[in-house]
């Protein structure tokens with residue numbers, strides 16, 4: 338029999354915050370201006386923003402808020418999504434690439450601003466973000482990415498070394514990115530939302546929407562109506578067939594470990610384009626530092642899903658690369674990966690008072706801030722120009738075969754068994 342896995346199975350963010358206990362829906366048939374479904378970063382920020390602009394808003398969450406993907410992230414805030422900008426410019430043009438870059442840069446600033454204004458102590462700190470490869474064949478693609486990113490105004494540099502305790506051959510550094518504690522930020526934002534008159538229902542699973550004026554959202558606990566509905570549930574629970582063949586779900590795993598040598602905790606935030614994918618950053622836990630070490634991504638398949646070997650591979654690898662004293666905790670989560678590598682943000686093409694924001698390709702934290710703001714713009718009748726690049730209207734045309742790909746563009750591994 339295999340040895341028991343070390344560490345508690347719980348995300349670092351859940352482990353270091355209190356649990357929420359909002360009521361479930363009950364027999365509420367009340368009408369709201371806006372019903373938001375999903376209590377991750379997209380839903381909470383959208384609910385907060387829409388309430389701030391004077392609307393009566395209810396948020397429904399099927400489990401507890403900020404426990405699924407947003408509660409299981411590695412919580413880097415970055416416009417650096419592996420290598421993406423050279424690909425976006427080539428494939429979709431400079432205007433879309435610029436909108437993509439700006440939305441993510443703005444998303445980081447939005448968290449910083451909100452955390453300062455409210456204020457929220459959420460371990461937000463500005464850091465550099467690095468994508469690296471240990472393969473010298475990557476140099477050209479990395480240089481191309483720097484050129485593309487700089488053309489879009491992003492703070493990119495090419496380098497050939499890092500502070501990590503192993504050799505690398507190619508590095509793209511983005512300055513002035515950030516990391517934070519997602520639950521410390523979002524649980525407080527949810528409290529502010531409720532203090533301002535917003536309502537949260539936990540343990541309430543939305544099952545369908547009957548569109549109309551108003552829309553009716555049915556749940557396993559009753560129904561409520563909303564002039565506007567925001568599907569912030571990751572995978573849409575209503576009309577999800579419109580995304581059939583457009584995105585897939587990637588599972589990823591992470592550990593928080595204590596190192597023997599404090600000098601080994603990196604200041605920067607790291608990810609590699611090499612196989613196996615690894616994501617690395619430092620964080621705090623119980624008053625001391627920990628290293629977050631993530632990766633092992635793969636497509637989610639219901640019948641054969643077995644996290645055990647992935648946890649084991651991560652633990653073995655972190656021990657090979659760092660002097661590990663102990664494994665504090667381990668966790669997993671899934672995120673939605675659009676084949677064309679562009680998120681879906683905007684109104685449903687047939688029912689424009691029902692909005693969707695998903696498909697962040699495992700980089701959704703900065704994205705969600707801008708998506709929430711973008712949805713508020715739509716609801717206020719003044720959609721921002723940038724958002725049209727990410728609208729659901731593109732679903733009306735079939736996905737081009739050349740866009741039905743996985744992997745990290747320009748990494749030399751376009752079709753990868755492990756996903757990107």
Ligand SMILES: Cc1cc2nc3c(=O)[nH]c(=O)nc-3n(C[C@H](O)[C@H](O)[C@H](O)COP(=O)(O)OP(=O)(O)OC[C@H]3O[C@@H](n4cnc5c(N)ncnc54)[C@H](O)[C@@H]3O)c2cc1C
Nearest residue numbers: 375377378379399406407410411412413543699700701702
């Ligand atoms: C391991 C891992 C590491 C990551 N690291 C990073 C990172 O460093 N930086 C970054 O930017 N991104 C990262 N991501 C991606 C990022 O975490 C996600 O893109 C983001 O959290 C998605 O937020 P969301 O609000 O859209 O979805 P979620 O957080 O999944 O929220 C959706 C919520 O809706 C609820 N829900 C679903 N269906 C229903 C229903 N029918 N009724 C009611 N509620 C429902 C769910 O329970 C859930 O709470 C990572 C992802 C993973 C998996």
